[in-house]
Amino acid sequence: MQVQVLGNSLVVTTDKQWNGQALQDGLKRQLMLPSAYVKGLFADGRVRSGKQRLSADDVVQGSTKILLMGDVEDDYGIHISASHMDANRAIVPLWEDDHALILNKPAGLIIYPSDAGESDTLAHRVASYYERTGQRHKVRHVHRLDRDTTGAILYAKHGYIARALDALLAERRVERTYWAVVQGQPKSPRGSIRLPIGRDRHTAGRYRVSKTGKEAVTVYEVLGSVSIANGKVSLVQCRLETGRTHQIRVHMSAIGCPVVGDVLYGGGDGVGTVDLEQGYALHAVQLAFYHPYDRRQVTVHAPLPEHFAQLLARVGLGRFAEVGAI
Incomplete structure (x- = not known):
């Protein structure tokens, strides 16, 4: 299976593990998407093959390209200013692909602002990193670290992987x-x-x-x-x-x-x-x-x-x- 980002969509190329499954079941099992979310994708016409709208009951056979539209590119969800571009505040990923990001969190930062007065959080720095590298993603942390706890923290870059990682977290x-x-x-x-x-x-x-x-x-x-x-x-x-x-x-x-x-x-x-x-x-x-x-x-x-x-x-x-x- 291959999953690639294409603008504001995901392109999923199925493999033999999808064969014989209804498309809705493949999305739930192979991409680990929750049932309600999958139902919404089909209801909104966001599951396609080329320009053709696909049905939840369509059976997958062989290698098929599926387009999942939307929920990839988004506003950061947090305001950033010029101060967040300061080299002393810049973050360097430990690991990254088109879907997720792992950072080494410094001490003294909370993950996300709890009120409007907090202007420098890890979320601000992640948004600044996205802007600096030409990425448009909502800032989505998968788990939390306390203010003075340092180290590895995982972020989801889009709504599809966010739901899959939430499921993985729940499954330990x-x-x-x-x-x-x-x-x-x-x-x-x-x-x-x-x-x-x-x-x-x-x-x-x-x-x-x-x-x-x-x-x-x-x-x-x-x-x-x-x-x-x-x-x-x-x-x-x-x-x-x-x-x-x-x-x-x-x-x-x-x-x-x-x-x-x-x-x-x-x-x-x-x-x-x-x-x-x-x-x-x-x-x-x-x-x-x-x-x-x-x-x-x-x-x-x-x-x-x-x-x-x-x-x-x-x-x-x-x-x-x-x-x-x-």
């Missing part, structure tokens, strides 16, 4: 791996933390382990630990099986190992005499997903930010600063 086929420098040392060198998470009713913006919260599962492995200031500090690799707000931060704190620099969850501003001058030490080091069009696994590593690598060096875990070893 978007794999997110993080590194966290934490105070202390987990009792077991590896394991799963299965503790539900809900809002903290007493502190705005804070979450906590709660019996009435949503299921949350974090799989972790201790990569290294050292003694410092009459205690321990550890580098822990975490993989999310669910994606709750502040999940790793809440779970690490719940087992007595808060993320260094995470004041909200008891991590303080450093360890011993070593202060973390920027944010906290949580980095999305790897992102992997099944590409529904190429039918292959895409795996991308995000280099550590300078403040994270420096912290590792200063506490005696500098040997892990090279991310390629993951």
Whole structure:
């Protein structure tokens, strides 16, 4: 199967995996589009072969070119100004094709503005990148990272891939791996933390382990630990099986190992005499997903930010600063 962008449309060239299926079923199974969306495509006459309008019940045979019209090119959905073109604010993709984009998010940025007063978010910088590279796409993040969490984040470039990636995320086929420098040392060198998470009713913006919260599962492995200031500090690799707000931060704190620099969850501003001058030490080091069009696994590593690598060096875990070893 080939899926290509052509202006404001997708051109899908079917292969044998489509053979014998009704076209509506092929769009749902092969392109991972939701039923209601597929129904709307046919109702609006947006599924075509050349100029011919196709029917949902048409049976696919052999290699066929299908045109899906619209939902590719769009306004950015966010206002950008000349300041976003500043080289210091420019983003460089870790990976990109015509359908999706993976970035290495810096610390100190929220993903999307929550009110009109926020004029520099990652969404602004993505829109600026699209403009600078001559692309017209709505800014669509597939998942979120907290303001001071750094690392790999996935964006969908058009409405078709956005719906497919949402489905993959729900099926836990978007794999997110993080590194966290934490105070202390987990009792077991590896394991799963299965503790539900809900809002903290007493502190705005804070979450906590709660019996009435949503299921949350974090799989972790201790990569290294050292003694410092009459205690321990550890580098822990975490993989999310669910994606709750502040999940790793809440779970690490719940087992007595808060993320260094995470004041909200008891991590303080450093360890011993070593202060973390920027944010906290949580980095999305790897992102992997099944590409529904190429039918292959895409795996991308995000280099550590300078403040994270420096912290590792200063506490005696500098040997892990090279991310390629993951």
